[in-house]
Amino acid sequence: ETGVTQTPRHLVMGMTNKKSLKCEQHLGHNAMYWYKQSAKKPLELMFVYNFKEQTENNSVPSRFSPECPNSSHLFLHLHTLQPEDSALYLCASSQATANTEAFFGQGTRLTVV
Amino acid sequence: GESVGLHLPTLSVQEGDNSIINCAYSNSASDYFIWYKQESGKGPQFIIDIRSNMDKRQGQRVTVLLNKTVKHLSLQIAATQPGDSAVYFCAEKPRYNFNKFYFGSGTKLNVKP
Numbered sequence: 001e002t003g004v005t006q007t008p009r010h011l012v013m014g015m016t017n018k019k020s021l022k023c024e025q026h027l028g029h030n031a032m033y034w035y036k037q038s039a040k041k042p043l044e045l046m047f048v049y050n051f052k053e054q055t056e057n058n059s060v061p062s063r064f065s066p067e068c069p070n071s072s073h074l075f076l077h078l079h080t081l082q083p084e085d086s087a088l089y090l091c092a093s094s095q096a097t098a099n100t101e102a103f104f105g106q107g108t109r110l111t112v113v
Numbered sequence: 114g115e116s117v118g119l120h121l122p123t124l125s126v127q128e129g130d131n132s133i134i135n136c137a138y139s140n141s142a143s144d145y146f147i148w149y150k151q152e153s154g155k156g157p158q159f160i161i162d163i164r165s166n167m168d169k170r171q172g173q174r175v176t177v178l179l180n181k182t183v184k185h186l187s188l189q190i191a192a193t194q195p196g197d198s199a200v201y202f203c204a205e206k207p208r209y210n211f212n213k214f215y216f217g218s219g220t221k222l223n224v225k226p
């Protein structure tokens with residue numbers, strides 16, 4: 001148990017659906033991250049939030065929309081996804097963005113049909 | 114780990130032997146190099162890091178070596194145990210942007226009992 005919880009663990013959605021992924025940490029960390037892990041690429045950083053403010057958007061398509069209402073919660077809103085967006089989406093947190101140790105959740109396995 | 118499907122290089126070792134996992138990097142501007150481990154069904158887990166001004170750092174049963182001349186990073190695991198079976202990723206944290214982590218594609222370690 002890393003202290004970072006993601007829900008749901010598995011999600012199947014159609015290309016016209018809207019869904020949201022949730023991440024929660026009660027470690028007192030100030031930085032939170034979304035990563036994409038797919039079968040054909042290394043782990044890709046998507047978004048970084050620091051003290052609830054987005055500090056990094058790694059050229060992510062607008063069909064992925066993050067939200068960070070407070071330092072403990074991070075959402076990834078999904079809309080009009082493509083089959084190639086199917087992947088494992090991992091949330092992580094760290095005390096600060098400068099820290100090398102990030103704590104990852106178990107991920108949400110997303111399948112777009 | 115959830116990176117199954119990748120054509121990962123695989124290292125098979127006998128329980129009790131030492132393991133050496135290698136990683137080549139390309140960015141000379143990285144400030145930290147980090148090793149993460151990902152077990153099946155889990156998110157990545159921090160193992161150890163090394164700052165770019167160091168050559169060697171030791172942890173519990175693990176040693177990381179950094180050779181900046183040839184841009185090579187290695188993780189040595191002493192007395193490998195079945196619980197060490199996982200995918201191991203090296204990662205870089207660039208000096209110019211502390212928000213970023215760049216992950217390598219990973220090496221799968223199989224420990225045979």
